[in-house]
Amino acid sequence: xxxxxxxxxxxxxxxxxxxxxxxxxxxxxxxxxxxxxxxxxxxxxxxxxxxxxxxxxxxxxxxxxxxxxxxxxxxxxxxxxxxxxxxxxxxxxxxxxxxxxxxxxxxxxxxxxxxxxxxxxxxxxxxxxxxxxxxxxxxxxxxxxxxxxxxxxxxxxxxxxxxxxxxxxxxxxxxxxxxxx
Numbered sequence: 001x002x003x004x005x006x007x008x009x010x011x012x013x014x015x016x017x018x019x020x021x022x023x024x025x026x027x028x029x030x031x032x033x034x035x036x037x038x039x040x041x042x043x044x045x046x047x048x049x050x051x052x053x054x055x056x057x058x059x060x061x062x063x064x065x066x067x068x069x070x071x072x073x074x075x076x077x078x079x080x081x082x083x084x085x086x087x088x089x090x091x092x093x094x095x096x097x098x099x100x101x102x103x104x105x106x107x108x109x110x111x112x113x114x115x116x117x118x119x120x121x122x123x124x125x126x127x128x129x130x131x132x133x134x135x136x137x138x139x140x141x142x143x144x145x146x147x148x149x150x151x152x153x154x155x156x157x158x159x160x161x162x163x164x165x166x167x168x169x170x171x172x173x174x175x176x177x178x179x180x181x
Contacts, residue, residue: 025093026115034058034065035141037134059144075100078133119143
């Protein structure tokens with residue numbers, strides 16, 4: 001019994017090591033994007049809005065997504081202010097430090113971003129005050145992306161085509177609400 005558990009554990013470790021070895025190093029440009037605490041397919045599509053960033057068109061959740069724009073040199077932490085990015089340093093493969101200036105407090109803070117894969121990361125916070133949301137490896141952030149047919153510029157909301165059961169529940173809810181009015 002004990003031998004079987006040890007064998008299973010070793011096999012898991014081999015698979016984990018193999019998957020880590022296959023990960024290509026990412027450049028700091030991979031930080032660009034809107035990041036949320038849930039995978040996009042689990043997000044209520046009525047919350048998702050389009051937005052133009054310096055790096056291109058994307059989506060966001062107002063007061064929900066962490067928005068990183070290396071072109072405009074800004075980072076928005078939900079519920080806080082937009083901060084100026086001073087610099088981005090690569091600390092090790094797929095780990096970057098974003099140094100920011102928090103104007104309202106007149107001090108610098110850092111967000112250390114650890115990529116698990118290209119569209120998933122976790123963050124650490126270093127600095128004064130509590131200018132962060134969920135941090136640590138147990139709190140992953142997932143990249144929010146545009147659907148194949150890009151969102152219109154007028155911030156029209158997007159219904160997730162991959163989640164038809166959720167979409168039909170939303171449509172039924174809206175239909176029933178309109179009938180009651």
